[in-house]
Amino acid sequence: MTVENSELERRVEHFKSVVKDAGIKLTHQRLEIFREVASSEDHPDAETVFNAVRTRMPTVSLDTVYRALRLLNDLGLVGTLGPRQEAVRFDANLTHHHHFICVRCGLARDFESTALDNIPITDAAKQFGRVETTHVDIRGICKQCLETSR
Protein backbone atom coordinates (compact mmCIF):
# COMPACT_ATOMS: atom_id res chain seq x y z
CA MET A 1 0.00 0.00 0.00
CA THR A 2 1.48 3.33 -1.04
CA VAL A 3 1.14 6.92 0.12
CA GLU A 4 0.14 9.42 -2.57
CA ASN A 5 2.94 11.35 -4.18
CA SER A 6 1.99 14.80 -2.97
CA GLU A 7 1.91 13.57 0.62
CA LEU A 8 5.19 11.74 0.17
CA GLU A 9 6.89 14.86 -1.18
CA ARG A 10 5.55 16.90 1.71
CA ARG A 11 6.97 14.38 4.16
CA VAL A 12 10.35 14.34 2.42
CA GLU A 13 10.56 18.14 2.49
CA HIS A 14 9.71 18.16 6.17
CA PHE A 15 12.37 15.53 6.78
CA LYS A 16 14.99 17.61 4.98
CA SER A 17 14.20 20.74 6.92
CA VAL A 18 14.19 19.01 10.30
CA VAL A 19 17.48 17.26 9.55
CA LYS A 20 19.05 20.50 8.42
CA ASP A 21 17.79 22.44 11.45
CA ALA A 22 19.14 19.76 13.77
CA GLY A 23 22.59 20.15 12.20
CA ILE A 24 22.60 16.54 11.10
CA LYS A 25 24.03 15.31 7.83
CA LEU A 26 21.67 14.54 5.00
CA THR A 27 23.12 11.35 3.62
CA HIS A 28 21.91 9.35 0.68
CA GLN A 29 21.09 6.39 2.92
CA ARG A 30 19.09 8.44 5.43
CA LEU A 31 17.05 9.93 2.61
CA GLU A 32 16.30 6.53 1.09
CA ILE A 33 15.45 5.02 4.45
CA PHE A 34 13.11 7.86 5.33
CA ARG A 35 11.52 7.77 1.90
CA GLU A 36 10.86 4.08 2.31
CA VAL A 37 9.00 4.47 5.60
CA ALA A 38 7.22 7.61 4.44
CA SER A 39 5.93 6.02 1.25
CA SER A 40 4.53 2.90 2.87
CA GLU A 41 1.29 2.42 4.73
CA ASP A 42 2.45 -0.98 5.92
CA HIS A 43 4.28 -0.01 9.11
CA PRO A 44 7.43 -1.85 8.10
CA ASP A 45 10.02 -3.11 10.55
CA ALA A 46 13.75 -2.47 10.20
CA GLU A 47 14.42 -5.64 8.23
CA THR A 48 11.66 -4.84 5.73
CA VAL A 49 12.95 -1.31 5.23
CA PHE A 50 16.42 -2.75 4.76
CA ASN A 51 15.31 -5.15 2.05
CA ALA A 52 13.39 -2.47 0.20
CA VAL A 53 16.17 0.11 0.32
CA ARG A 54 18.74 -2.47 -0.62
CA THR A 55 17.20 -3.05 -4.06
CA ARG A 56 17.99 0.55 -4.97
CA MET A 57 21.14 0.85 -2.88
CA PRO A 58 22.89 -2.51 -2.64
CA THR A 59 25.67 -1.33 -0.35
CA VAL A 60 23.47 -0.18 2.52
CA SER A 61 23.86 -2.16 5.73
CA LEU A 62 21.25 -3.32 8.20
CA ASP A 63 22.81 -1.49 11.10
CA THR A 64 22.68 1.78 9.20
CA VAL A 65 18.97 1.19 8.79
CA TYR A 66 18.62 0.63 12.53
CA ARG A 67 20.66 3.73 13.29
CA ALA A 68 18.71 5.87 10.85
CA LEU A 69 15.34 4.68 12.11
CA ARG A 70 16.32 5.43 15.67
CA LEU A 71 17.52 8.86 14.64
CA LEU A 72 14.27 9.55 12.79
CA ASN A 73 12.35 8.42 15.84
CA ASP A 74 14.39 10.69 18.15
CA LEU A 75 13.82 13.62 15.80
CA GLY A 76 10.09 12.92 15.87
CA LEU A 77 10.01 12.23 12.12
CA VAL A 78 8.62 8.75 12.53
CA GLY A 79 6.73 7.05 15.31
CA THR A 80 6.44 3.41 16.22
CA LEU A 81 3.44 1.16 16.31
CA GLY A 82 2.56 0.89 19.97
CA PRO A 83 4.82 2.04 22.75
CA ARG A 84 8.39 0.84 22.33
CA GLN A 85 8.52 -2.33 24.40
CA GLU A 86 11.69 -3.86 25.66
CA ALA A 87 10.05 -7.16 26.56
CA VAL A 88 6.59 -8.71 26.41
CA ARG A 89 4.53 -7.84 29.49
CA PHE A 90 1.77 -10.02 30.85
CA ASP A 91 -1.65 -9.32 32.24
CA ALA A 92 -4.00 -11.66 34.11
CA ASN A 93 -6.97 -9.30 33.98
CA LEU A 94 -9.24 -10.96 31.42
CA THR A 95 -12.14 -8.52 31.58
CA HIS A 96 -12.46 -5.99 28.77
CA HIS A 97 -10.28 -3.13 29.92
CA HIS A 98 -8.13 -0.26 28.74
CA HIS A 99 -4.67 0.99 29.60
CA PHE A 100 -3.00 4.02 30.97
CA ILE A 101 0.67 4.01 29.94
CA CYS A 102 3.28 6.37 31.31
CA VAL A 103 5.48 7.44 28.41
CA ARG A 104 8.30 8.29 30.76
CA CYS A 105 8.70 5.22 32.98
CA GLY A 106 6.57 2.63 31.22
CA LEU A 107 4.14 2.14 34.10
CA ALA A 108 0.98 0.47 32.83
CA ARG A 109 -2.32 0.32 34.66
CA ASP A 110 -5.64 -1.20 33.71
CA PHE A 111 -8.90 0.59 34.07
CA GLU A 112 -12.43 -0.32 33.18
CA SER A 113 -14.96 1.83 31.43
CA THR A 114 -18.16 0.64 29.85
CA ALA A 115 -18.27 3.98 28.03
CA LEU A 116 -14.97 3.19 26.31
CA ASP A 117 -15.94 -0.44 25.72
CA ASN A 118 -18.77 0.81 23.56
CA ILE A 119 -17.29 3.63 21.55
CA PRO A 120 -18.80 3.67 18.08
CA ILE A 121 -16.61 2.09 15.41
CA THR A 122 -16.10 4.44 12.52
CA ASP A 123 -16.69 3.31 8.97
CA ALA A 124 -13.05 4.17 8.43
CA ALA A 125 -12.16 1.19 10.60
CA LYS A 126 -14.86 -1.17 9.35
CA GLN A 127 -13.54 -1.00 5.80
CA PHE A 128 -10.45 -2.93 6.86
CA GLY A 129 -12.24 -6.08 7.93
CA ARG A 130 -14.20 -7.54 10.80
CA VAL A 131 -13.84 -5.67 14.07
CA GLU A 132 -13.49 -7.77 17.21
CA THR A 133 -12.37 -5.61 20.10
CA THR A 134 -11.59 -2.03 20.82
CA HIS A 135 -8.85 -0.98 23.19
CA VAL A 136 -8.14 2.53 24.30
CA ASP A 137 -4.55 3.36 25.16
CA ILE A 138 -4.19 6.51 27.14
CA ARG A 139 -0.64 7.82 27.21
CA GLY A 140 0.57 10.40 29.62
CA ILE A 141 2.85 10.95 32.60
CA CYS A 142 2.10 9.06 35.80
CA LYS A 143 1.84 10.76 39.19
CA GLN A 144 5.16 9.39 40.34
CA CYS A 145 7.01 10.81 37.32
CA LEU A 146 5.22 14.15 37.63
CA GLU A 147 6.53 14.43 41.16
CA THR A 148 10.11 13.41 40.57
CA SER A 149 10.44 15.95 37.75
CA ARG A 150 9.30 18.77 40.02
Next chain:
Amino acid sequence: MTVENSELERRVEHFKSVVKDAGIKLTHQRLEIFREVASSEDHPDAETVFNAVRTRMPTVSLDTVYRALRLLNDLGLVGTLGPRQEAVRFDANLTHHHHFICVRCGLARDFESTALDNIPITDAAKQFGRVETTHVDIRGICKQCLETSR
Protein backbone atom coordinates in the same frame (compact mmCIF):
# COMPACT_ATOMS: atom_id res chain seq x y z
CA MET B 1 0.49 -2.85 43.43
CA THR B 2 -1.45 -5.93 44.47
CA VAL B 3 -4.72 -7.52 43.46
CA GLU B 4 -7.19 -8.14 46.32
CA ASN B 5 -7.19 -11.61 47.79
CA SER B 6 -10.69 -12.63 46.80
CA GLU B 7 -9.95 -11.75 43.17
CA LEU B 8 -6.62 -13.54 43.30
CA GLU B 9 -8.22 -16.71 44.64
CA ARG B 10 -10.89 -16.57 41.96
CA ARG B 11 -8.17 -16.31 39.29
CA VAL B 12 -6.21 -19.20 40.77
CA GLU B 13 -9.30 -21.42 40.84
CA HIS B 14 -10.04 -20.57 37.22
CA PHE B 15 -6.45 -21.36 36.32
CA LYS B 16 -6.65 -24.77 38.00
CA SER B 17 -9.86 -25.71 36.26
CA VAL B 18 -8.65 -24.63 32.81
CA VAL B 19 -5.37 -26.48 33.25
CA LYS B 20 -7.18 -29.62 34.38
CA ASP B 21 -9.69 -29.46 31.52
CA ALA B 22 -6.87 -29.04 29.02
CA GLY B 23 -5.25 -32.23 30.37
CA ILE B 24 -2.12 -30.35 31.32
CA LYS B 25 -0.10 -31.02 34.43
CA LEU B 26 -0.48 -28.71 37.37
CA THR B 27 3.09 -28.25 38.49
CA HIS B 28 4.33 -26.29 41.45
CA GLN B 29 6.21 -23.87 39.17
CA ARG B 30 3.22 -23.23 36.91
CA LEU B 31 1.09 -22.43 39.91
CA GLU B 32 3.65 -20.02 41.34
CA ILE B 33 4.22 -18.35 38.00
CA PHE B 34 0.53 -17.89 37.40
CA ARG B 35 -0.01 -16.64 40.95
CA GLU B 36 2.71 -14.07 40.45
CA VAL B 37 1.15 -12.59 37.30
CA ALA B 38 -2.35 -12.84 38.73
CA SER B 39 -1.49 -11.01 41.92
CA SER B 40 0.29 -8.09 40.30
CA GLU B 41 -1.18 -5.03 38.65
CA ASP B 42 2.21 -4.12 37.25
CA HIS B 43 2.14 -6.04 33.97
CA PRO B 44 5.45 -7.74 34.66
CA ASP B 45 7.71 -9.15 31.96
CA ALA B 46 9.19 -12.67 32.09
CA GLU B 47 12.36 -11.56 33.87
CA THR B 48 10.39 -9.77 36.58
CA VAL B 49 8.15 -12.79 37.15
CA PHE B 50 11.26 -14.95 37.31
CA ASN B 51 12.87 -12.80 39.99
CA ALA B 52 9.71 -12.71 42.08
CA VAL B 53 9.03 -16.44 41.88
CA ARG B 54 12.66 -17.25 42.53
CA THR B 55 12.54 -15.75 46.02
CA ARG B 56 10.03 -18.40 47.03
CA MET B 57 11.30 -21.14 44.75
CA PRO B 58 15.04 -20.78 44.25
CA THR B 59 15.40 -23.66 41.81
CA VAL B 60 13.04 -22.33 39.16
CA SER B 61 14.67 -21.45 35.86
CA LEU B 62 14.06 -18.54 33.53
CA ASP B 63 13.16 -20.74 30.60
CA THR B 64 10.49 -22.47 32.64
CA VAL B 65 9.02 -19.04 33.28
CA TYR B 66 9.03 -18.31 29.54
CA ARG B 67 7.46 -21.68 28.76
CA ALA B 68 4.80 -21.30 31.43
CA LEU B 69 3.89 -17.77 30.37
CA ARG B 70 3.54 -18.85 26.76
CA LEU B 71 1.36 -21.76 27.85
CA LEU B 72 -0.83 -19.48 29.96
CA ASN B 73 -1.13 -17.14 27.02
CA ASP B 74 -2.11 -19.98 24.66
CA LEU B 75 -4.71 -21.18 27.15
CA GLY B 76 -6.14 -17.67 27.33
CA LEU B 77 -5.31 -17.38 31.03
CA VAL B 78 -3.17 -14.31 30.60
CA GLY B 79 -2.94 -11.68 27.91
CA THR B 80 -0.10 -9.44 26.85
CA LEU B 81 0.17 -5.70 26.91
CA GLY B 82 -0.30 -4.69 23.30
CA PRO B 83 -0.26 -7.10 20.40
CA ARG B 84 2.70 -9.47 20.49
CA GLN B 85 5.27 -7.79 18.30
CA GLU B 86 8.20 -9.57 16.78
CA ALA B 87 9.99 -6.38 15.85
CA VAL B 88 9.46 -2.63 16.20
CA ARG B 89 7.39 -1.27 13.32
CA PHE B 90 7.65 2.30 12.09
CA ASP B 91 5.11 4.86 11.01
CA ALA B 92 5.69 8.18 9.21
CA ASN B 93 2.13 9.41 9.67
CA LEU B 94 2.48 12.10 12.30
CA THR B 95 -1.12 13.23 12.47
CA HIS B 96 -3.23 12.03 15.40
CA HIS B 97 -4.55 8.69 14.21
CA HIS B 98 -5.74 5.29 15.35
CA HIS B 99 -5.00 1.75 14.29
CA PHE B 100 -6.75 -1.25 12.91
CA ILE B 101 -4.70 -4.36 13.66
CA CYS B 102 -5.38 -7.77 12.19
CA VAL B 103 -4.89 -10.31 14.95
CA ARG B 104 -4.25 -13.06 12.43
CA CYS B 105 -1.62 -11.63 10.06
CA GLY B 106 -0.47 -8.50 11.88
CA LEU B 107 -1.58 -6.09 9.17
CA ALA B 108 -1.78 -2.59 10.61
CA ARG B 109 -3.54 0.36 9.02
CA ASP B 110 -3.97 3.92 10.17
CA PHE B 111 -7.25 5.71 10.14
CA GLU B 112 -8.33 9.13 11.26
CA SER B 113 -11.37 10.00 13.28
CA THR B 114 -11.97 13.27 15.06
CA ALA B 115 -14.69 11.47 17.02
CA LEU B 116 -12.12 9.05 18.43
CA ASP B 117 -9.56 11.81 18.97
CA ASN B 118 -11.98 13.43 21.38
CA ILE B 119 -13.43 10.55 23.36
CA PRO B 120 -14.02 11.66 26.93
CA ILE B 121 -11.32 10.57 29.38
CA THR B 122 -12.78 8.77 32.33
CA ASP B 123 -11.86 9.74 35.88
CA ALA B 124 -10.58 6.20 36.16
CA ALA B 125 -7.76 7.16 33.80
CA LYS B 126 -7.13 10.65 35.15
CA GLN B 127 -6.31 9.30 38.59
CA PHE B 128 -3.09 7.79 37.22
CA GLY B 129 -1.50 11.05 36.17
CA ARG B 130 -1.55 13.62 33.37
CA VAL B 131 -3.18 12.43 30.18
CA GLU B 132 -1.48 13.42 26.92
CA THR B 133 -2.92 11.43 24.04
CA THR B 134 -5.54 8.84 23.41
CA HIS B 135 -5.13 6.06 20.88
CA VAL B 136 -7.77 3.61 19.88
CA ASP B 137 -6.59 0.18 18.78
CA ILE B 138 -9.19 -1.75 16.92
CA ARG B 139 -8.38 -5.43 16.63
CA GLY B 140 -10.09 -7.76 14.24
CA ILE B 141 -9.57 -9.82 11.11
CA CYS B 142 -8.62 -8.03 7.92
CA LYS B 143 -10.44 -8.59 4.62
CA GLN B 144 -7.60 -10.59 3.17
CA CYS B 145 -7.57 -13.04 6.07
CA LEU B 146 -11.36 -13.34 6.05
CA GLU B 147 -11.16 -14.43 2.43
CA THR B 148 -8.33 -16.90 2.71
CA SER B 149 -10.09 -18.67 5.59
CA ARG B 150 -13.23 -19.12 3.50
Next chain:
DNA sequence: CTATTTGCAAATAATTTGCAGTGCG
Protein backbone atom coordinates in the same frame (compact mmCIF):
# COMPACT_ATOMS: atom_id res chain seq x y z
C1' DC C 1 4.82 -46.31 35.50
C1' DT C 2 5.35 -43.12 31.65
C1' DA C 3 4.44 -39.10 29.21
C1' DT C 4 5.16 -34.29 30.58
C1' DT C 5 7.75 -31.07 32.37
C1' DT C 6 11.90 -29.16 34.26
C1' DG C 7 16.75 -27.19 34.43
C1' DC C 8 20.78 -26.61 32.07
C1' DA C 9 23.33 -24.94 28.26
C1' DA C 10 23.55 -23.77 23.77
C1' DA C 11 20.91 -21.64 19.66
C1' DT C 12 18.16 -17.75 17.54
C1' DA C 13 16.50 -13.30 16.42
C1' DA C 14 16.26 -8.38 16.99
C1' DT C 15 19.00 -4.69 17.99
C1' DT C 16 23.28 -2.19 19.52
C1' DT C 17 28.15 -0.97 19.57
C1' DG C 18 33.46 -0.45 18.65
C1' DC C 19 36.41 0.69 15.11
C1' DA C 20 38.70 2.18 10.83
C1' DG C 21 37.75 3.97 6.49
C1' DT C 22 34.56 7.43 3.70
C1' DG C 23 31.98 11.41 2.35
C1' DC C 24 28.94 15.59 3.57
C1' DG C 25 29.04 20.45 4.57
Next chain:
DNA sequence: CGCACTGCAAATTATTTGCAAATAG
Protein backbone atom coordinates in the same frame (compact mmCIF):
# COMPACT_ATOMS: atom_id res chain seq x y z
C1' DC D 1 39.55 19.23 5.36
C1' DG D 2 37.40 17.55 9.79
C1' DC D 3 34.12 15.25 12.06
C1' DA D 4 29.86 12.90 11.58
C1' DC D 5 28.48 8.76 9.19
C1' DT D 6 28.91 4.22 7.19
C1' DG D 7 29.94 -0.78 6.83
C1' DC D 8 31.75 -4.64 8.94
C1' DA D 9 31.97 -7.82 12.61
C1' DA D 10 31.41 -8.77 17.14
C1' DA D 11 28.48 -7.89 21.51
C1' DT D 12 23.94 -7.71 23.91
C1' DT D 13 19.32 -8.76 25.10
C1' DA D 14 14.95 -11.20 24.86
C1' DT D 15 13.36 -15.51 23.84
C1' DT D 16 13.48 -20.43 22.15
C1' DT D 17 15.05 -25.18 21.87
C1' DG D 18 17.49 -29.98 22.47
C1' DC D 19 18.34 -33.24 25.85
C1' DA D 20 18.76 -36.03 30.09
C1' DA D 21 16.94 -36.17 34.68
C1' DA D 22 12.78 -35.36 37.68
C1' DT D 23 7.78 -35.69 38.69
C1' DA D 24 2.54 -35.34 38.25
C1' DG D 25 -1.37 -38.19 37.61
